[in-house]
Amino acid sequence: MNLDFSFFTPDVVSSFIVKGLLFSLQLTLFAMIGGIVLGTLLALMRLSGKPWLVTPAAAYVNTMRSVPLVMVILWFFLLIPLLLGRPLGAELSAFVTFTLFEAAYYSEIMRAGIQSVPKGQVYAGYAMGMNYRQTMQLVVLPQAFRNMLPVLLTQTIILFQDTSLVYAIGAYDLLKGFEIAGKNFNRPVETYLVAAVVYFVICFGLSMLVRRMQARIAIIR
Amino acid sequence: DTLSKIKETGTVTMGVRESSGLSYTLGDGKYVGYHIDVCQKVISDIRKKLGLSSLTIKYQPVTSQNRIPLVQNGTVDIECGSTTNNLARQKDVAFAVTTYVEEVRTAVKADSGISSISQLAGKTIATTTGTTSVQTLRKHERANGIDFKEVFGKDHADSFLLLESGRADAFVMDGSILAKNIATSKNPAGFKIVGEVLSVEPIAIMLRKDDPAFKAAVDDSIKAQIKSGELAKTYDKWFLQPIPPTNAKIGLPLSGATKAAWANPNDKPMEDYAKR
Amino acid sequence: MIQINNVSKWYGSFQVLTDCTTSIKKGEVVVVCGPSGSGKSTLIKTVNALEPFQKGDISVDGISLSDPKTNLPKLRARVGMVFQHFELFPHLSVTENLTLAQIKVLGRSVDEAKARGLKMLERVGLTVHKDKYPGQLSGGQQQRVAIARALSMDPIVMLFDEPTSALDPEMVGEVLDVMVQLAHEGMTMMCVTHEMGFAKKVSHRVIFMDHGKIVEDCTKDDFFGDPDARSVRAKDFLSKILSH
Amino acid sequence: MIQINNVSKWYGSFQVLTDCTTSIKKGEVVVVCGPSGSGKSTLIKTVNALEPFQKGDISVDGISLSDPKTNLPKLRARVGMVFQHFELFPHLSVTENLTLAQIKVLGRSVDEAKARGLKMLERVGLTVHKDKYPGQLSGGQQQRVAIARALSMDPIVMLFDEPTSALDPEMVGEVLDVMVQLAHEGMTMMCVTHEMGFAKKVSHRVIFMDHGKIVEDCTKDDFFGDPDARSVRAKDFLSKILSH
Amino acid sequence: MTWDWQIFCTETVTGEVLPGCFGRGGDITYLDWLLSAWGWTLSVSALALVVALFFGSLVGILRTTPDRRLVFFGNAWTELFRNIPLLVQIFLWYHVLPSLFKPLQAFPSFVLVVFALGFFTSARISEQVRAGIQSLPRGQRYAGLAMGLTLPQTYRYVLLPMAFRIIVPPLTSEAMNIIKNSSVAFAVSIAELTMFALQAGEETSRNIEMYLAVTVLYFISAFTINRVAQFIENRVRVPGMIGGK
Numbered sequence A: 001m002n003l004d005f006s007f008f009t010p011d012v013v014s015s016f017i018v019k020g021l022l023f024s025l026q027l028t029l030f031a032m033i034g035g036i037v038l039g040t041l042l043a044l045m046r047l048s049g050k051p052w053l054v055t056p057a058a059a060y061v062n063t064m065r066s067v068p069l070v071m072v073i074l075w076f077f078l079l080i081p082l083l084l085g086r087p088l089g090a091e092l093s094a095f096v097t098f099t100l101f102e103a104a105y106y107s108e109i110m111r112a113g114i115q116s117v118p119k120g121q122v123y124a125g126y127a128m129g130m131n132y133r134q135t136m137q138l139v140v141l142p143q144a145f146r147n148m149l150p151v152l153l154t155q156t157i158i159l160f161q162d163t164s165l166v167y168a169i170g171a172y173d174l175l176k177g178f179e180i181a182g183k184n185f186n187r188p189v190e191t192y193l194v195a196a197v198v199y200f201v202i203c204f205g206l207s208m209l210v211r212r213m214q215a216r217i218a219i220i221r
Numbered sequence B: 001d002t003l004s005k006i007k008e009t010g011t012v013t014m015g016v017r018e019s020s021g022l023s024y025t026l027g028d029g030k031y032v033g034y035h036i037d038v039c040q041k042v043i044s045d046i047r048k049k050l051g052l053s054s055l056t057i058k059y060q061p062v063t064s065q066n067r068i069p070l071v072q073n074g075t076v077d078i079e080c081g082s083t084t085n086n087l088a089r090q091k092d093v094a095f096a097v098t099t100y101v102e103e104v105r106t107a108v109k110a111d112s113g114i115s116s117i118s119q120l121a122g123k124t125i126a127t128t129t130g131t132t133s134v135q136t137l138r139k140h141e142r143a144n145g146i147d148f149k150e151v152f153g154k155d156h157a158d159s160f161l162l163l164e165s166g167r168a169d170a171f172v173m174d175g176s177i178l179a180k181n182i183a184t185s186k187n188p189a190g191f192k193i194v195g196e197v198l199s200v201e202p203i204a205i206m207l208r209k210d211d212p213a214f215k216a217a218v219d220d221s222i223k224a225q226i227k228s229g230e231l232a233k234t235y236d237k238w239f240l241q242p243i244p245p246t247n248a249k250i251g252l253p254l255s256g257a258t259k260a261a262w263a264n265p266n267d268k269p270m271e272d273y274a275k276r
Numbered sequence C, D: 001m002i003q004i005n006n007v008s009k010w011y012g013s014f015q016v017l018t019d020c021t022t023s024i025k026k027g028e029v030v031v032v033c034g035p036s037g038s039g040k041s042t043l044i045k046t047v048n049a050l051e052p053f054q055k056g057d058i059s060v061d062g063i064s065l066s067d068p069k070t071n072l073p074k075l076r077a078r079v080g081m082v083f084q085h086f087e088l089f090p091h092l093s094v095t096e097n098l099t100l101a102q103i104k105v106l107g108r109s110v111d112e113a114k115a116r117g118l119k120m121l122e123r124v125g126l127t128v129h130k131d132k133y134p135g136q137l138s139g140g141q142q143q144r145v146a147i148a149r150a151l152s153m154d155p156i157v158m159l160f161d162e163p164t165s166a167l168d169p170e171m172v173g174e175v176l177d178v179m180v181q182l183a184h185e186g187m188t189m190m191c192v193t194h195e196m197g198f199a200k201k202v203s204h205r206v207i208f209m210d211h212g213k214i215v216e217d218c219t220k221d222d223f224f225g226d227p228d229a230r231s232v233r234a235k236d237f238l239s240k241i242l243s244h
Numbered sequence E: 001m002t003w004d005w006q007i008f009c010t011e012t013v014t015g016e017v018l019p020g021c022f023g024r025g026g027d028i029t030y031l032d033w034l035l036s037a038w039g040w041t042l043s044v045s046a047l048a049l050v051v052a053l054f055f056g057s058l059v060g061i062l063r064t065t066p067d068r069r070l071v072f073f074g075n076a077w078t079e080l081f082r083n084i085p086l087l088v089q090i091f092l093w094y095h096v097l098p099s100l101f102k103p104l105q106a107f108p109s110f111v112l113v114v115f116a117l118g119f120f121t122s123a124r125i126s127e128q129v130r131a132g133i134q135s136l137p138r139g140q141r142y143a144g145l146a147m148g149l150t151l152p153q154t155y156r157y158v159l160l161p162m163a164f165r166i167i168v169p170p171l172t173s174e175a176m177n178i179i180k181n182s183s184v185a186f187a188v189s190i191a192e193l194t195m196f197a198l199q200a201g202e203e204t205s206r207n208i209e210m211y212l213a214v215t216v217l218y219f220i221s222a223f224t225i226n227r228v229a230q231f232i233e234n235r236v237r238v239p240g241m242i243g244g245k
């Protein structure tokens, strides 16, 4: 196999790759933060013990987890304009869909995290006069979050890779950048090889970074 | 309706493809190609007609799966990718007069000795998922009783790679796409386009249904471009001259079918071409 | 100070507490003992409404728990509680553990809370560890911090749920010492514990529970001095606990 | 029976055991005590090679552990071990817990293994629970099953690592009773425990460890009878343990 | 918007609507095609799941052994396969590796995609298996060894039965993910549900109907897995322990 990377000029990188990379990173960051916040709320609903909160939260999470993300993206993109009566841009649509979808996954992680905090901690919070919100916010969630950091990270790496599914609605992400460059120059093998390396470096770097961060914020036991 | 919406908002949303023969991106939000040039001319004509001093064009990349819903739901005002005008689609959307007639052909390796589709019995043929060529191939197989193995690339670059790497003996696809892939390949002399035309497809600008005023405005502009020879110039620019980003020449002369369509502007669907 | 009247509690159809009645006066030290699963932890948790109960009533300092108008968090802030497994907040430093509830619940300023917390920390003899995290302390030290944490809220009564049973035997002493000192200072205390030495030394009364019932509720001297007058179950329990 | 010669062990750069030497004769009962973290568990785990060590040698029944030709699993099968947290296999019933290793390691038939296991279960007085799962038993019962499990392998020596320290005080007695009986029957035993009553009653020798070193290794009578002759650390430890 | 459900009864070449919706004698309706695509999706998923469970468990176990080299190998495997997007991995398996290792060309794309998807998922399963084993008290391993079981026997009889019980829920998610991720198989010419949706949507211009049908089938497949896993979870629940642990 003769490989030809000569077309990979700085110009190509800046016009094809950088834009996609930025979008992927933005989308990942936004969906991660939004997803964790929303997911935590869903997890608290599911753990509340009140049927009128548990049932809708569980239904939402289970449905989202049973449908491929690309279908959710597409449905949201195609159907919401029909409901709203006006179109939503591909980007905005992607931000909203990813947040809603990832929330289902993050909620499962946060639920496990909350359950990993001993019940005695909740009792201790209450016993000191804290109310439900304070106990969750000051005692339980900080611990749940620290305990679950590695899993949250793994999910975020998946999320970063999944941003490529925005192809379905014509948004432009990192992988799309590589693919288009590959098609325009008709060098798919070379671009995919570079893509593999770039993704590996980013994702692996990310997991290293978080591993380091975790060592710093992990709970000393 | 679309014209008044354009006038009101001062913007028009153009549906574009990231990488098709007639419409592709150079990255950085730049979209170019034969159909895009045609559309830009159409839009500037419409701007003059509406008496606007400026009109912002928003580019909305579309895929073959979502382009029709996007035109239907109003996200896209004028779709300038490379969409085949056929009867099924006419139920959902409208088409402007045909701007280009695509011919489905076969690319093979130059040294393969294959010169006709009939030599492909028992061979492996590549084509791309989500294109009409797949169905064309199936029809052909059924009609002539030829049996060939099919492999489907996820996009044209993939399919071409199948041919290049020897996994497939032929690549059946729109002629313009074949020509472009060959022109930009590492060894353009190693491939050739052979054999009969498997199907003929009119390519047209796609518009929202039931908006005759807008369609008339677009049609008029295209007809004017044909008359003034501007369309032929645009064709020459994209099919016979070096094009970005690689400066390769596609080298696909104007076909008889396209000439005929220009001579007699119409929005007939693909099925009408097949009957002839 | 604490009035427990005919309290009963069920988990589903399983009755954990049956008709429990007792009261604790200001300055009194009461030890609760009994076999595992007899409902000691449950009883002590009902006192500051950590566990709801279905029948009867409890009042603390004259405030009824079953009154829907009672602000439970506010009441709990005035009742100190120490747990078997310490339940320090592992993600917070010792100082933060001591000040968190003072700031968030009592609304004290950070400085005020710190001053108060460090004073209590000094009292349990751990000032040097103020910047460590709970995980860096031994069990005995953690439990003493937990006591300091409860004390820094200026409680009117302290509840202890087996404060020494998760400790290495070597460390039991240091925690008991702090508790003895508290008792001598006149703190009202309700302690679930199996440390009979502690009960003998400082308690005024002993409550013995079995199967969710208060089986014995008598003075320390009656309990230890006259085992033959006790119920069969209590006598058996005492002999098992004291035998080895 | 057991020979421990100049054993040293490091975790990275941290030395857990320093030059430990002692021996245990057939039929002897030796109690190991000392503060938390002093290396008691580590020492007892090196005896059946659960923890590797870097210097010195240990031999059990004449077989050297550091000899690369020694079949460690086979040797371990002949040494019974009981853990602080029981470590029954939670997914197996009591009977399955008792027979698993007999079948897989000793190659006994299922019937043979069952017969032997049930005999040991009877010995610890738990025959009625043979079909239950560990999670359905109390701590004391679980620990007795764990002892029966070790015994059903016909061990030549039994190692105990704080077998009662995770138990409710009420249940300590039932486990100690089983151990006392074993000792009386002449089993060779090495026990890490803080139960000084047990040590006084049945042990022949007491080993006191501190900071990875064997600080005292003397007869029971010397250890308890003459504390003033002991090292400062051991005396201090004894007074703490026995005070409450 | 109008629905056109008849489209599923249409013959795929002639475009005639067939009575009964199923084609006979070489005729194929879109419904026939849809069901066969579902079959491909399920076959790819099932086989990939087998591959993923096998390699994921193996690698996960290696990462908990005392041997440094095995741990390193396991870590490298996991990082490699989880940090590159699946679609890119598939491309490499299909287009790049065969040109480097000629023998790979002989493998049909079905086999390649099963392994590609299997290996990708194995990286995630290995994480879960490792976490499951490490969540068991250290004493369990000691107890097994102390009774004379060898290390493999300790894994087989003591650690793995509990570890797998603990990780049933995350494994369920992975099994559901594999169904969804199997859609990448279309990239290597497997006629599964996503390819069906792309192709049939293009041919009929009824994208919405096709997507709806495919979404429903994906949902049914994943949800069935979810129920089956729940059943397994209940079956293997250990008496006396909460939550099946």
Ligand SMILES: Nc1ncnc2c1ncn2[C@@H]1O[C@H](COP(=O)(O)OP(=O)(O)OP(=O)(O)O)[C@@H](O)[C@H]1O
Pocket: C011, C014, C016, C034, C035, C036, C037, C038, C039, C040, C041, C042, C043, D168
């Ligand atoms: N959340 C719960 N749901 C159901 N039953 C429970 C619950 N919590 C406790 N119980 C049961 O209530 C009974 C009393 O429990 P409690 O914890 O009060 O006992 P205890 O006397 O404190 O025992 P220990 O000495 O073991 O701490 C026990 O039988 C226990 O199994």
Ligand SMILES: Nc1ncnc2c1ncn2[C@@H]1O[C@H](COP(=O)(O)OP(=O)(O)OP(=O)(O)O)[C@@H](O)[C@H]1O
Pocket: D011, D014, D016, D034, D035, D036, D037, D038, D039, D040, D041, D042, D043
């Ligand atoms: N895997 C390990 N890595 C590093 N250090 C360890 C490890 N296991 C034990 N240690 C350290 O070795 C020392 C001795 O531990 P060991 O468990 O033998 O103490 P112990 O005397 O049994 O204490 P305890 O009474 O708490 O059980 C302790 O300081 C402990 O922190």
Ligand SMILES: [Mg+2]
Pocket: C040, C041, C042, C161, C162
């Ligand atoms: Mg209790």
Ligand SMILES: [Mg+2]
Pocket: D040, D041, D042, D161, D162
């Ligand atoms: Mg120990």
